[in-house]
Amino acid sequence: MSPGSNNGDSFNGQEQRLAAKKSYLWLRARIIQAIRLFFIEKGYLEVETPHLIPAPAPELHIDAISASKAFLHTSPELCMKRLLSAGYPKLFQICRCFRQGERGENHLPEFTILEWYRAGIDYRELMDEVEEMILFVSHRLGFGESIDFQGHAVDLKSPWHSISVREAFQRYASMSMESSMESGRFDEAMVQEIEPNLGVPKPTFLYDYPASLAALARLKQDDPAYAERFELYMAGLEVANAFTELTDVREQRERFESERERRRQQGKTVYPLPEKFLRSLHHMPQSAGIALGVDRLVMLFAGQPCIDQVVSFTPEEL
Amino acid sequence: MYNSSDLKKGLKIQIDEEPYVVIDFQFSKPGKGQSLYRCKLRNMITGVIIDRTYRSGDAFEPANLEQRKMQYLYNQDRVFYFMDVETYEQSSLNEDQVGEAKNFLIDNLQVEILLFDNRPIGITLPNFVDLTVTRADPWVKGDSVSGNSKPVTLETGYALRVPPFIEEGTKITIDTRTGEYVTRVK
Numbered sequence: 392m393s394p395g396s397n398n399g400d401s402f403n404g405q406e407q408r409l410a411a412k413k414s415y416l417w418l419r420a421r422i423i424q425a426i427r428l429f430f431i432e433k434g435y436l437e438v439e440t441p442h443l444i445p446a447p448a449p450e451l452h453i454d455a456i457s458a459s460k461a462f463l464h465t466s467p468e469l470c471m472k473r474l475l476s477a478g479y480p481k482l483f484q485i486c487r488c489f490r491q492g493e494r495g496e497n498h499l500p501e502f503t504i505l506e507w508y509r510a511g512i513d514y515r516e517l518m519d520e521v522e523e524m525i526l527f528v529s530h531r532l533g534f535g536e537s538i539d540f541q542g543h544a545v546d547l548k549s550p551w552h553s554i555s556v557r558e559a560f561q562r563y564a565s566m567s568m569e570s571s572m573e574s575g576r577f578d579e580a581m582v583q584e585i586e587p588n589l590g591v592p593k594p595t596f597l598y599d600y601p602a603s604l605a606a607l608a609r610l611k612q613d614d615p616a617y618a619e620r621f622e623l624y625m626a627g628l629e630v631a632n633a634f635t636e637l638t639d640v641r642e643q644r645e646r647f648e649s650e651r652e653r654r655r656q657q658g659k660t661v662y663p664l665p666e667k668f669l670r671s672l673h674h675m676p677q678s679a680g681i682a683l684g685v686d687r688l689v690m691l692f693a694g695q696p697c698i699d700q701v702v703s704f705t706p707e708e709l
Numbered sequence: 710m711y712n713s714s715d716l717k718k719g720l721k722i723q724i725d726e727e728p729y730v731v732i733d734f735q736f737s738k739p740g741k742g743q744s745l746y747r748c749k750l751r752n753m754i755t756g757v758i759i760d761r762t763y764r765s766g767d768a769f770e771p772a773n774l775e776q777r778k779m780q781y782l783y784n785q786d787r788v789f790y791f792m793d794v795e796t797y798e799q800s801s802l803n804e805d806q807v808g809e810a811k812n813f814l815i816d817n818l819q820v821e822i823l824l825f826d827n828r829p830i831g832i833t834l835p836n837f838v839d840l841t842v843t844r845a846d847p848w849v850k851g852d853s854v855s856g857n858s859k860p861v862t863l864e865t866g867y868a869l870r871v872p873p874f875i876e877e878g879t880k881i882t883i884d885t886r887t888g889e890y891v892t893r894v895k
Contacts, residue, residue: 452741
């Protein structure tokens with residue numbers, strides 16, 4: 392099925408379709424319950440932060456939906472980091488996030504993020520925790536150490552694969568990472584040539600992104616051309632994005648300013664600077680954080696290639 | 710003008726001065742990267758299918774297409790002639806452009822002709838057309854081998870299977886979308 396293909400049918404058709412999703416909605420609920428249990432057992436505090444915020448993080452390609460002089464959050468990142476700075480070292484949140492114009496097989500403009508932060512670790516240590524969390528969920532649900540997604544067996548046994556962005560370009564793309572950046576074709580190469588190869592037979596961490604592609608990540612100390620950022624792929628599907636968090640106030644302000652300038656040049660909405668977040672950054676401990684697409688995790692366990700199947704309603708069905 | 714967020718299956722746009730219809734469409738957006746709209750497009754004149762990837766911010770010219778009601782007149786040397794029912798102007802399509810529709814074209818049939826920049830490029834038939842059976846073998850009672858249907862040929866030369874009671878000279882209704890028998894015309 393294609394995304395949004397179910398709009399405009401009869402009442403009966405809608406009811407039948409909702410009923411047909413029953414096993415996936417049960418699976419979704421059990422996955423969310425298992426995630427919660429994992430973090431509670433590890434001593435994380437579950438938090439809720441506002442969905443309606445005055446200033447989303449300025450990032451060139453993430454567009455917020457405006458709502459009566461404010462914005463719906465595109466992720467809970469800034470509020471959660473303020474909590475981190477205020478002395479909450481282990482935090483998690485499962486919440487709806489909103490991004491304008493994102494709709495496709497793997498995208499909904501309103502979707503569910505699991506976001507967590509932990510003080511005192513870097514992105515490498517966070518990779519281990521991601522593995523541990525997803526394996527916990529898989530065992531809890533009775534899937535064990537392997538899941539089948541669209542004809543691919545994904546082997547969850549530790550350790551998972553990892554490959555740097557630069558190596559991934561060398562191995563899978565028709566151009567080098569540098570030339571893709573120069574010609575503005577980084578994203579195209581990623582989607583068309585690299586992503587389909589990632590995450591089989593084992594989940595894959597794609598790590599060390601060019602510094603300009605990680606507005607909130609710390610740069611590598613031994614090579615500041617790269618940021619300590621990774622993405623997790625399973626069966627070609629992007630599941631999570633993570634950083635060692637940037638805690639340098641001045642640098643964060645400069646990066647926000649440059650993202651805002653790029654948005655201005657492209658004629659996009661320029662958000663106010665999140666000043667309270669920037670001020671709190673003075674106190675933020677060294678930490679790592681990650682946003683994981685819960686809907687996509689459900690797609691993987693459900694074996695469903697279209698996000699429409701794992702949510703109760705799509706925007707077209709309302 | 711359209712922009713990339715308007716892209717969806719069925720959208721008709723102009724590329725290099727030719728009309729294309731979006732036949733497949735995939736939205737993707739890697740990590741924190743830009744939105745990419747991967748499309749398969751069919752050239753509405755040549756039928757050639759191309760792949761294109763668009764980004765947010767790209768703009769497209771809508772294809773200048775128009776449907777006009779026309780009457781089918783005749784065909785000669787593989788060219789099919791039509792007359793605009795309002796202006797009485799004549800237009801023509803070649804055999805490839807007419808395609809399967811030639812199986813159901815009878816004189817004076819009213820059809821829709823698709824024009825691109827005032828140039829005819831395609832045809833849409835009414836969903837149902839009545840045609841006369843010009844050849845039908847008599848049905849042998851008890852013939853269970855051919856089941857519940859028999860082959861006939863229509864005035865246009867089109868052959869299909871119909872229920873056994875249809876005889877030569879009978880007028881029948883055909884669904885032009887499937888090419889199948891619908892009913893006998895009373």
